[in-house]
Amino acid sequence: MHAQVLDWIGRRAELVPPGAAVLEIGSLDINGSVRPLFAHAGRYHGVDLVAGPGVDEVADAADWVPPRRYGAVLCAEVLEHAPRWADVVATMWSACEPGGWVLVTCATDPRPPHSAVDGQEVRAGEHYANVAADDLLSVVRRLGAERWEVEVAAGRGDLYLAAQRPTAS
Ligand SMILES: C[S@@+](CC[C@H](N)C(=O)[O-])C[C@H]1O[C@@H](n2cnc3c(N)ncnc32)[C@H](O)[C@@H]1O
Known part of the structure; x- marks a missing residue:
């Protein structure tokens, strides 16, 4: 991940009260992780398609x-690599407590296609598609x-999104 992503998530980490549980989707530590920004969290759980550093559970x-x-519940630089990204966002929403925060960073136009493996050329058979802000927003609005x-x-x-789950939901 690049420095601006770390910086943006670092500033949103202040929204998370000490002791709160945090879930990260796409948590594999490829070249840096946001996990240390949540040292004040009570529990941190990382889920990724691939086993490795930073991953507590392997799942789609x-x-x-x-x-x-x-x-x-957060994901950094994941959705552009996920063919069913709207379903990933729906999972994130359902995992979030009322009053909690869903934090997303992802690629939008004109970011060039890049591989989830190493940020280089997209591999044969690998999904890649930038996410439009309007599409992401319409998904979270539909979720409530x-x-x-x-x-x-x-x-x-x-593209950066912070959305708060309504307290009465
Ligand atoms: C470009 S890497 C980003 C990793 C890390 N978040 C970062 O910012 O450095 C994207 C990660 O998302 C994971 N990923 C993609 N689709 C996923 C899905 N449907 N469920 C869980 N993880 C997924 C990939 O396996 C990969 O580790």
Whole structure:
């Protein structure tokens, strides 16, 4: 992940109260992890399709059924690699406690295609598609978000979303 992603998530980590449980989707530590930003969390659980550093559970988040709810649920630089990204977001929403935060960073246009493996050329058979801000927002609105913040860094093709799950949900 690049420095701006770490910085954006680092600032949102302050929304998460000490002791809250945190879930990260796509948590494999390839070249840096956001996990240390949540040192104040009570429990941190990382889920990824691939086993390795930073991964507590191997699962496809599009189908995974969360065993509990979390005060914050995040994914960094994952959705552009997930053919069923809207289902991944739905899983994240269902895993989030009322009043908790869903935090997403992903690639949007004009970010060039890149592999989930190493950020280089997309491998044969590997999915890649940038995510449009309007599409991401319409998914979280359909899931019930009433309060959100969307940011696009158009030059880099970065898309950032913080959405709070309503307290009465
Ligand atoms: C580009 S890497 C990003 C890893 C890390 N979050 C970072 O920012 O460095 C994308 C990760 O998302 C994982 N991923 C993609 N689709 C997924 C899915 N449906 N469920 C769980 N993990 C997924 C990939 O296996 C990969 O480890």
